[in-house]
Amino acid sequence: MAQELDTGRQATAAPAIELKGISKAFGPVQANKDISIRVMPGTIHGIIGENGAGKSTLMSILYGFYKADAGEVFINGRKTEIPDSQAAIAAGIGMVFQHFKLVQNFTVLENVILGAEDGRLLRPSLAKARGVLKQLAEEYELNVDPDALIQDLSVGHQQRVEILKALYRQADILILDEPTGVLTPAEADHLFRILDNLRREGKTIILITHKLREIMDITDTVSVMRRGEMTATVKTEGTSPEELAELMVGRKVLLRVEKKAGNPGEKVLEVEGLTVTDEAGVVRLKGIDLHVRAGEILGIAGVSGNGQSQLLQVLGGICAATGMVRVNGASIDLSGKYSDGQSRRARGIGHVPEDRQQEGLIMDFAAWENIAFGYHNDPRFGAGIFMSHAEMMADTEGKMSRFDVRPPNPRLAAKNFSGGNQQKIVVAREIERNPDLLLIGQPTRGVDIGAIEFIHEQIVRLRDEGKAILLVSVELDEIMSLSDRVAVMFDGQIMGERLPHETDERELGLLMAGIQGEPDKPVIEAVDEMMARKQAEEEAAHNG
Amino acid sequence: MDRMPAWADAILVPLISLILAAALSALVIIGIGEDPIAAVKLMVAGSLGSTYGWGYTLYYATNFIFTGLAVAVAFHARMFNIGGEGQATLGGLGVALACLYIPWPHWSLAILAACGMAALFGAAWAFLPAYLQAKRGSHIVITTIMFNFIAAALLNYVLVNVLRPEGSMDPATARFPDAAKLPTLHELLAPLGIEFSRAAPANVSLVIAILACIFVYLLIWRTKLGYQIRALGHSEPAARYAGISPVKITIIAMLISGGLAGLMAINNVMGEAERLVLNAVEGAGFIGIAVALMGRNHPLGVFFAAILFGFLYQGGAELALWTSIPRELIVVIQALVILFTGALDNMVRMPLERLFLTFRRKGS
Amino acid sequence: EPALIFDLGGKFDKSFNEAAFTGAKAWADETGNSFREIELQSEAQREQALRRFAESGANPIVMTGFAFGDALGQVAPDYPDTKFAIIDMVVDAPNVRSVVFNEHEGSYLVGMMAAMASESGTVGFIGGMDIPLIRKFACGYVQGVKAVNADAEVIQNMTGTTPAAWNDPVKGSELTKAQISQGADVVYAAAGGTGVGVLQTAADEDILSIGVDSNQNYMHPGKILTSMLKRVDVAVYEAFTSGEDLETGINVMGIGNNGIGYALDEHNKDLITEEMKAAVDEAAAKISSGELVVHDYMADSSCPAE
Amino acid sequence: MDLLTIVQILDSTLRLATPLLLACLAGLFSERAGIFDIGLEGKMLAAAFFSAAVAYTSGSVWLGLLAGIAASLALSALHGLASITFRGNQLISGVAINFLAAGMTVLIAQDWFSQGGRTPSLFGGGRFEPITLPFADALANVPVLGPIYSELLSGHSILVYVALATVPLTWWILFRTRFGLRLRAVGEAPEAVDTAGVSVVGLRYAAVGICGILCGIAGSYLATGLQAGFVKDMTAGRGYIALAALIFAKWRPWYALGACLLFGLLQAVALRYQNIDLGAFEIPVQFMDALPYILTVVILAGFVGKAIPPRAGGEPYVKER
Ligand SMILES: Nc1ncnc2c1ncn2[C@@H]1O[C@H](COP(=O)(O)OP(=O)(O)OP(=O)(O)O)[C@@H](O)[C@H]1O
Ligand SMILES: Nc1ncnc2c1ncn2[C@@H]1O[C@H](COP(=O)(O)OP(=O)(O)OP(=O)(O)O)[C@@H](O)[C@H]1O
């Protein structure tokens, strides 16, 4: 059970938030089990935990988005019923969700007043909000054009709108669910300055994040969740990243991967001038040049949304591009007309997609059906137009036992495996084809530490067998520990390549923010400049 | 973990929905001052009580098997093909052309050609909506509705201005030649010593419908194409990842769906009317929706649901004949079946899921 | 037990099918016997309805409308012991009685009345489905109008080309409005259920109209000039009365044998002047005697008068 | 073609566009709130029957109108229950409602009136009579403007003017009021509305309710304004044409007016002329009948401006799987 502890600062006041015995089940999944937590006013409280630990669920309950099955909520010491978000807002709670809750084709102003209008007519509400917004923007460095449409704003700006929404409703308690996942390090720094200001004004903040560094930097206290339960609440000052990691997964964690020095051979993958323009006309990849050798892992680092996904998709045959890609010296068609995922696989490219649930698996198919996914035309799974179920079943059983998938039941639907085991099925399918080139995106997202170790071992083993591996991950730690070389992507370009032992997270962070060679320039300005340029380009593309 | 066992999902839920629909239908019958029990007796007697009744029941069921399969195949690719009506209309046109203009030596050849033309015309009518859905994202439901109306107008034009025989007042084609006459169940069963009503329209198309069920089963669950259709139906991004072209599979699935709907014409146009009349489809395209929903998009389910609706149709016709209950009663029952098994599915499912969950919690 | 099958317009079309129903009902009321009936919902049901009645032993089976022709041609030989009567169509089979009417004669009479009642010199005709049968109505009507006033103009419209044209009151109403705007002040509706819309609009717009088949005068008293009576009721009544002994072959009903006429009752007596009545009755007598021949469109698919 | 004919055709256009317009705006409210509604046809049909039935029995067209609205609202509630509360498939629910209305109207009509699924003809106070606008008669003889005013604009039943007035009203509600803002938001991003503390379910039911009221008026107009009584299937696909008009109008009120007038015009022309002779060739009437649908497919294909439906349209709002 959570250890009770006094957070210092305002020991005498009532806690701003107190949750007692919160439980919540989604059908058969127990997302929260008897959770209790106290947060003192004027502090920043961090919550960490693996994917699926129940963090978002807990906060959504506090915000009235979900209804708890059991438990009580106290705000400023008073028991408060929160049947819906209206009640939460009335109690002074504001929340910025992991996935923003904005109306894409409304203006910023309209989004801000939605649900908080004064009176039945819009005009006066809008006029008033415009004034308040201006004031808030100045006060907290939250500049956004009130008349811009949300769909035209960058993610960072959209997040500002979400924060403005909460402040406009005069929230005293602000919940932020993984706010930095979509931000560059510089944008994140900016956000933390704002949070610091808010704390100084006496507001209470709950911050959900996966990044231990952020917890250490800014929070006053931190709670750890595991499998729906609250395992501990500790003062930030009195803990360390190692201890938090251990609390998260329930045992000691090795943060580094053991691997021998690499032995790179021939170039397996060569990419020159790769350019991708998406349906909206935005240029996603702006002339990428890179190569991967046999027996080498090239790690691609970057904030998500800077083109890594498109890179994987182009190479995996999912979307079209221009430029030149050669595999084992032979160039492949990028127009999308003559080749797709099928023919890429035939060329010896394996692909573990970034999103296993959306892409890598058909969640309603049984495991044995998923084993043939992408290889369904392979004669091994049946000649002619028919598929051989027996062959697929046998293949699945073998892979399940070699990769220790639990439960080892090929007839179980993919959706009924846990995230880690789903990933093992995908990885087994792609690695056991023994591809010359393995594209692998976010290999351990939402996977527990045990499975992470296993998957990392498999990737390294494949490298040691002389295969080329292109690894994309937003986890810098993973990139640093697995890669033989690291390339950093920003805004559809490769900002630079480094060797993992010759660089550090600070340097990579700057590259990820698009800053090269001018470390003296104040980071925030450089980023703003960069974002402005990006936006202008997008607009130009839209108009053109 | 699944919320409830597969058998409950596949059988219990539709069964309860069906019972609800039946109960409400009974209330409607009471509401118009008739006796539901007597009505059901009359329906059963009229549709299952004689080979004549069976002949009509199976005739209607044959239509519904085709349209039900059509809807089911599209559903597997996550498309709601509401255009069975128009596709079957065009299938009829195909059959009429095949039968009228080519002197077939024997029905067995004629039916092959008619099947080909029916499927071809039905598929062609599904092509544009499919293409627009796949390439331009135009909602298939809306486009197929529009195509139903366009098909009706087209057939109207063709029958009035092109195919109507000289001097005839009916907007209908001439009778098909005798060589294109399909054997009825009476003729098929007589050699086996089984006496079957000669007046009933059920014909050899029933056999083709059953073959179509088997075809759809093999297609969906045994072939690579079916695998791709189902994969696309479950997740488009995943399909792209696997190198399954959504455009290609969407169009192929709709062509198969339209072809199946068009095939219905061998039963109603070639087998029964033996000429093409206006509105020969008589709403069978829409009943296909109910049939597919009830049959859970499985050919076996579709087969039984089609028999059920065949029974309702023939029974309803008998009701209209012998009582003052209008034939529209069937339309109401059909609406209730669609409502409960389709739209209000969750009304039955959610409490059941909760029930199973409680049992499981207690069990463990 | 005799049976009656109504065409798509339905038994309450206030016109053609309803006339058949009236005849059947009169027979039932008089004899105290019952009859079977069914209203068709679609083209495809014709044959089923015929067979079902024949199977169940109904005799004779009467059907209203030419559209049964094809189906009856198929069914009649299968049930040689059953007698069938079809109205408005000739089906050549030993057990079928084909009842056809000289609609052109009745239309001629009401055409005369229209011309006499018209002040503008323009009258209208609204037909149902565009088929020779309805052209026959139109042609007789035009001849009657011209007989009274050779300069009169007759505006003609057909409602449609499919059976739906028998049951489209909205279209009937719109066509009437169009004809009124072109100056028509009497319209003749030979359009089954569509006529309901014609008569309604004519009454709303305060012009005269002429009903068809049944006596429709009561629908808008004082606003319907008359109705062209096509005694479908008589045909049905006779068929039911003769029962299984129904005489087969072609039965032509015209002015001569009271199969065709016009309606005069308390609803329209103020609209019909003595001189109108005299003129029309005289013409009727001449037609009856053969002295006056009204051209039948269906005889040569053309109309001498336009 | 002379002025009078044109005025006549436009006059007829206005009459025929009215039910389309009301149904189209009904669909607009519903779909803007994220609830697709292919059941417009059924709701209109039910309203047509009940308005005619009650107007006939009570002799008051106003009671008839209320009954029509109530019937349509009942079906709306069913649609709401299926698609909002039980998160069912909105399209399937709409299909079911269309069948339900098609069957029930005839069953009940037969039970009540025994006239083969129709109501007796309405007369007198049972119908909406044409309203003559002020000075219509006096101005009738003024050249050009006279006929336009007295023939085209004047002399329609009150529901025609109600339908026309609904257009600016809809625009104002959607774009100038708090309710409209929330309604549009709930069709684009229900989760944004939910987290802003506004009830998604409440808003959607409100939208579906408004849809019911407007469909009710549309159906009543058919049976008690345009015609005098109910006949089986009297909506004759108007609900689907309204749906087509809605897509054509890209879910906007003023465009909806334009689309409905265009489709009304097509109907008016098709009603008046069998085949249109263009000299070189003849346009068959069937083509005119199908033209609204063909135009809609062209629009849907995105060759002439793209119609983007509300983003959350057709999807039930599911928070917990
Ligand atoms: N709306 C929902 N319906 C059903 N199950 C849900 C829902 N939301 C979350 N869950 C389940 O509840 C559990 C907890 O999810 P939650 O989103 O709270 O985790 P989290 O700690 O926020 O994870 P992450 O780090 O990935 O954001 C998971 O198993 C998830 O699958
Ligand atoms: N959305 C869901 N629907 C149904 N069942 C689910 C869902 N999410 C999770 N589960 C079930 O809950 C169990 C736990 O899933 P979860 O993904 O939270 O596991 P986990 O503890 O994170 O495991 P892993 O470390 O392997 O990812 C799984 O066995 C799965 O069957």
Ligand SMILES: [Mg+2]
């Ligand atoms: Mg979360």
Ligand SMILES: [Mg+2]
């Ligand atoms: Mg997990």
